[in-house]
Amino acid sequence: MTEAALVLEDGTVFRGTAYGKRGRALGEAVFSTGMTGYQETLTDPSYAGQIIVQTAPHIGVTGVNAEDDESKRIWAEGYVVRAASRFTSNWRSEETLEARLEREGIVGISRVDTRAVTLHLRDKGSMRAGVFSGDELTADADMLAQVLNSPEMAGRSLSEAVSVTEPEHYDAIGERIGSVAVLDLGIKSSTIQYLRERGFELTVLPQDTSFEQLSALAPDGVFYSNGPGDPAASTGQIELLQQILRADIPYFGICFGNQLLGRALGFDTYKLTFGHRGINQPVLDTATGRVEITSQNHGFAVDAPIDEVVDSPAGFGRVKVSHYSLNDQVVEGLEAIDIPAFSVQFHPESAAGPHDSMHLFDRFRESINIRKGTTNA
Numbered sequence: 001m002t003e004a005a006l007v008l009e010d011g012t013v014f015r016g017t018a019y020g021k022r023g024r025a026l027g028e029a030v031f032s033t034g035m036t037g038y039q040e041t042l043t044d045p046s047y048a049g050q051i052i053v054q055t056a057p058h059i060g061v062t063g064v065n066a067e068d069d070e071s072k073r074i075w076a077e078g079y080v081v082r083a084a085s086r087f088t089s090n091w092r093s094e095e096t097l098e099a100r101l102e103r104e105g106i107v108g109i110s111r112v113d114t115r116a117v118t119l120h121l122r123d124k125g126s127m128r129a130g131v132f133s134g135d136e137l138t139a140d141a142d143m144l145a146q147v148l149n150s151p152e153m154a155g156r157s158l159s160e161a162v163s164v165t166e167p168e169h170y171d172a173i174g175e176r177i178g179s180v181a182v183l184d185l186g187i188k189s190s191t192i193q194y195l196r197e198r199g200f201e202l203t204v205l206p207q208d209t210s211f212e213q214l215s216a217l218a219p220d221g222v223f224y225s226n227g228p229g230d231p232a233a234s235t236g237q238i239e240l241l242q243q244i245l246r247a248d249i250p251y252f253g254i255c256f257g258n259q260l261l262g263r264a265l266g267f268d269t270y271k272l273t274f275g276h277r278g279i280n281q282p283v284l285d286t287a288t289g290r291v292e293i294t295s296q297n298h299g300f301a302v303d304a305p306i307d308e309v310v311d312s313p314a315g316f317g318r319v320k321v322s323h324y325s326l327n328d329q330v331v332e333g334l335e336a337i338d339i340p341a342f343s344v345q346f347h348p349e350s351a352a353g354p355h356d357s358m359h360l361f362d363r364f365r366e367s368i369n370i371r372k373g374t375t376n377a
């Protein structure tokens, strides 16, 4: 069995067994509490630049298949598990998880006390880390120096790494309701699917699209996806969104798209200590009083008051926090009252996770229908 080490930037070292590719992975260590859905987690582009620590103790038992990917590849830098399943047992499995990790060059580590790692990250906060095995497994001080040389997540811009470089077109599924311009900041395939199923024809656009290019499509609505990195570093996309809001085009954003709406409206964003990553995160819908169990993956959040309607600091009228976390009262959704724009910090497309919030895609469709009704009147 090949040895491996997980080295955290505060000097803590966890030893284990090499899993996946041998080598070195550097990134921000974050824990995810999902008990299922490791394939969707690994292929979620929002994990770019991160090393995922799975709290579920047994990983890989259902293998992987081509259908459940959320994007074209695994985006996580590194992978930390307690027990890597020694066999795969599922009728849909096409490959073992370890073979997939190796094939995609993902350096992992198993036989790590992931509870201890999680408690450590919960107390000290998400931090830079490295997974080292094979020739890269060297003296602790040497590995630590490499971790300390790696980029911090705060201030990091990763949209360019994950976005399409050319526009991609998707037809509506079923009756066509309208067209949506999608800014790809690391979109998941389930989101594309659910938007299409609502009757939208989509043009998925590169992250550096200009307002002129976007408005040339005359979209009925604009959608900003989830994505990796620090929202404060996305100044171009924030300015683009302000132009979209000024043009009164209906807007819906998920996760990174919520943080960018927050910033476009003039609020700040900040880094959470250890973030929310998992598939059973309770959120309160402040309009209905309903609690939804949601899928989440975020390390940053919008800084806005959760219990009052406030004026947008950037002059876009009144804004309210539409959802907040029942674990720690972090903002989980925004709604502009005077312009057609809303967003959520969690993942209505789930994948993996519960479908409680799927109705938000219908809400986006309604906001577009209302707007079209007004325009045609």
Ligand SMILES: NC(=O)CC[C@H](N)C(=O)O
Pocket: 046, 225, 226, 227, 228, 229, 230, 231, 254, 255, 256, 257, 297, 298, 299, 300, 301
């Ligand atoms: N899933 C996402 O869109 C994540 C957004 C942002 N990168 C964060 O960590 O908060």
